Amino acid sequence: MEKTTLTGRIVRRDDPDYNEARTNINLSLQRYPDIIVFCQNKHDAVNALKWARENNVPFRIRGGRHSYENFSLLNNGLVIDLSEMKKIRVDKDKRLVSIEAGAELGDVYRTLWRYGLTLPAGTIANVGITGLTLGGGIGYLTRSAGLTCDRLLQLEMIIADEKEGAKLITVNRAKHSDLFWASQGGGGGNFGIVTSMMFKAVPISYVTVFSVTWDWDDFDEVFNTWQNWAPFTDNRLTSSIQFWPKEVNRIEALGQFIGTKDELKELLAPLMKAGNPTSGMVKTVPFIRAAAFFNSPGGNEPQKMKRSGSFIEKPLSTRAISALKYYLQHAPNKNASVWQQSLGGAAGRIAPDQTAFYYRNAIIAQEYITNWTSPEEERQNVRWIEGLRTSLSRETMGDYVNWPDIDIRNWLRTYYGGNVDRLRQVKTKYDPENVFRFEQSIPPLRRSPFF
Structure with missing residues (x-):
């Protein structure tokens, strides 16, 4: 049988654009593949997989470079990159x-x-x-x-x-x-x-967006109000809230509503009564401007970072809120935060086993976030994330597979539940031979989940 040849735009270690070509979102996890194939079409991808298998070369698949644990990279081996296929x-x-x-x-x-x-x-x-x-x-x-x-x-x-x-x-x-x-x-x-x-x-045409901010002193009241309001309000409204460390002195809720400004103002009334908002904005805009408004600049650039997360099925108790508050009072830096998004509505009308996404009964998705600049800060930041996750685990469940965390022990059950x-x-x-594998990939039944 004729040997397969790699096709597409091929970048190797000695090429001038190698460093740019290999860099993913998480700079704290550096990996150095031997070859990166930027596929120009599906045939390039077929060839890359065939070549890797014929030559017994380990590989990873990469799209947007946003794997938080850099699962789409590896040392040595081949990266099959699809990012130049954009039609x-x-x-x-x-x-x-x-x-x-x-x-x-x-x-x-x-x-x-x-x-x-x-x-x-x-x-x-x-x-x-x-x-x-x-x-x-x-x-x-x-x-x-x-x-x-x-x-x-x-x-x-x-x-x-x-x-x-x-x-x-x-x-x-x-x-x-x-x-x-x-x-x-x-x-x-x-x-x-x-x-x-x-x-x-x-x-889609026009949507109405909102932003409300508070100071740290309103933490408990705002947290409790938002979590009992956001997942249960009109299904046309999806919102988020982010809590920064005490020294930052900022809490911010954002959201998007498929309806008018007047309707949204009415829906926001319970939230606006919580604490003493320091600013508020409600505006009807074209959807594409709303997308730009929500686009997080901090999430776009490679950085040294750690993420984890969980789902919430019922509002957190005062004990859990106090624990979360404690961790934000002792955050490793000003960039640390906890971000929550309301779920339910259309997402919750599908049974947990109807698709592989299991957490249909969750009312909130919760992300734990931190990033840092110098290598010496890494251990402290990672420990903060893991401590926060553990402290809330009695009242939370699972984790969103798109927020992977290499430190989760029972990760299979954590990501995919039942x-x-x-x-x-x-x-x-x-894939009985486990050809497609990485640090937290789903194993075939005959293999241990901890290969």
Whole structure:
């Protein structure tokens, strides 16, 4: 049999753009692959997988470079990078959108906006749409239109094939329905290489956004008010709240409403009565301006960082709120924070086993965030995140697979809850030899989850 040759834009260690080519979002976890193949089309990706298997070279799949634990990188080996495959095709009448695997969220929003359409998705403009979708996909349309993966209709995926080395298949509710189920929240890189996706878009025009801020002194009242209000208010309203350390003296709630300014002001009344807001804004804007408003500049640039998270099924007790407050009073730096987003609504109308995204009954997604500049600060920051996570674990559950945390021991159950066994069955069927693997990848049934 003729040997496979790598195709696409190939970057090696001695190339001048190697450092830029290998850099991911998390600078505290440096990895040095031997070769990075920037696929220009699906055939380049097929060739890369075949080549890796023929030469027994370990590999990783990479899209938007936003894997918080740099699971899309490795030392030595090959990185199969899809970021230069960015075509987006729209059928306005059918509201269908086909997106190649390397497209970034900002480009997706801008392209769809020209047709008066969008997808319920995230906030960071340069995050990859593929990884976002495969892990679930939450954002400021979650309560009105569901998760990103809920709008998914079809994928093109390259799977490992024992005869040919690699095979391109179409995955939807009719073909390979079990793999389609697993692709709605089962995480990226577990089953194959996604080369494109098709979604059912939602119509969008103007939305109303809000921002409210408070000082630290209002912490308890604001926390309790928001958590008992945000997940239970009108489903057209999705909101977030972020708590910074005491020294920063800032709490901020943001949100997006599919409706008028007057309607939103009425819905906001309970929140505005909490504490003494230091500022407030309610404004009706084109959806694309709202997307720019929510785009977090801090989330776009590579940095030394640690993240983790959890889900909340019922409002936290005063004990848990005090614990969270204590950790923010003893934060390692001013960049540390806790961020929460309201869930429920459309996302909560789907059963936990209907897609691989298990945490449908959660009312809040909660992210623990910190970043730092000098290497000496790393240990303190990581310990802060793990301490915070542990202190809240009695009243929280799981973690969002798109906020991976290498320090979680029982990570399989943590990310996938009651869907673990079914996901491992799908893995066993489509990748029995565990060709697609990384530090926290789903293992086939015959292998230990801690290989």
